[in-house]
Amino acid sequence: MRSRRAILYTPGNDMHKIIKAAQQTVDSVCMDLEDSITVNDKENARKTSAEALATLTFESRERLVRINPVQSPYASDDLAVILPAHPDGIIVPKVESAGSLQWVSRQISMYEDENGWKAGSIVLIAQIESARAIVNLAQFCAADERLRALVFGSEDLAASLGVQRTPEGTELLHARSAVVLHAAAFGLQAIDQICPDFQDMERLEVDSRQGLLLGYQGKQVIHPAQIDLVQQIFNPTEKQVNDAQLILNAYVEHVAHGDGVFAMQGKMVDLAIVRNAERVIERAKAGGVIN
Numbered sequence: 001m002r003s004r005r006a007i008l009y010t011p012g013n014d015m016h017k018i019i020k021a022a023q024q025t026v027d028s029v030c031m032d033l034e035d036s037i038t039v040n041d042k043e044n045a046r047k048t049s050a051e052a053l054a055t056l057t058f059e060s061r062e063r064l065v066r067i068n069p070v071q072s073p074y075a076s077d078d079l080a081v082i083l084p085a086h087p088d089g090i091i092v093p094k095v096e097s098a099g100s101l102q103w104v105s106r107q108i109s110m111y112e113d114e115n116g117w118k119a120g121s122i123v124l125i126a127q128i129e130s131a132r133a134i135v136n137l138a139q140f141c142a143a144d145e146r147l148r149a150l151v152f153g154s155e156d157l158a159a160s161l162g163v164q165r166t167p168e169g170t171e172l173l174h175a176r177s178a179v180v181l182h183a184a185a186f187g188l189q190a191i192d193q194i195c196p197d198f199q200d201m202e203r204l205e206v207d208s209r210q211g212l213l214l215g216y217q218g219k220q221v222i223h224p225a226q227i228d229l230v231q232q233i234f235n236p237t238e239k240q241v242n243d244a245q246l247i248l249n250a251y252v253e254h255v256a257h258g259d260g261v262f263a264m265q266g267k268m269v270d271l272a273i274v275r276n277a278e279r280v281i282e283r284a285k286a287g288g289v290i291n
Ligand code: COA
Pocket: 008, 009, 010, 011, 016, 017, 018, 020, 021, 032, 035, 036, 194, 222, 223, 224
């Protein structure tokens, strides 16, 4: 699976920031057409983002566009301008049902067919940011084959629940965890909430580590200064990689002797531990920590 340790948002109407974003060492860049763009500037933002897709070099960075919600009057025009420029993926905000993901997917299929692009070449990422979305997660996680990841939209969710945000984040803990649980259950990636205060690196570190511990594989960021710390945190540590490699090597040897369970440095190793070690190696490879 593609590494998305950090997804950097940049307003879709701001070519200066898009150019800057395309030069960052970041896994994914997302040009936003939704909440950072005023109603009067939607058309300009679509055109600017499409131009950026057509003219800038993003190299290995994933090129995403966040469209407006399917239930808004803007989504159709967003796709009509953006899809011809062939982004790598679309982030669909305020998803609450399978229908909205399937609708976007059908629009994409039309462009893929018309242009002779490979089927499935444009992926979908669903933003989960309302109480209804949390309650309906299981209904839309398998809605469409293009769906690759769930992103947790904490600020809109807080508004939907009517709760005040706290540094501890207890008010959203259940929902934040539910997103990880559903992503894992349906083979999707889980990408954590933004930290709006881009000058507070301590807060960013604490929040990123919380997300990592909950099981998130990456985080949305809103400023270039947030990228390095976040991507570092979502890489497995050198010790984790070494330990995982030791476990996998030892397992191969023991299995050759018919032992499915054994002790290593005072701890039991069985298939469950091996599977987790494999996940660490997969993440290290995806993040370029090892080859
Ligand atoms: N992507 C690319 N470049 C960015 C950036 C971003 N998200 N945020 C800031 N920059 C650039 C600025 O343009 C500036 O470049 P310059 O030195 O060449 O002029 C430099 O980084 C420093 O920026 P800074 O002055 O610290 O911030 P700012 O006041 O220009 O912008 C925000 C602050 C919050 C408006 C900006 O970070 C931003 O637009 N973030 C993304 C917002 C967004 O897309 N929200 C929707 C999804 S949640």
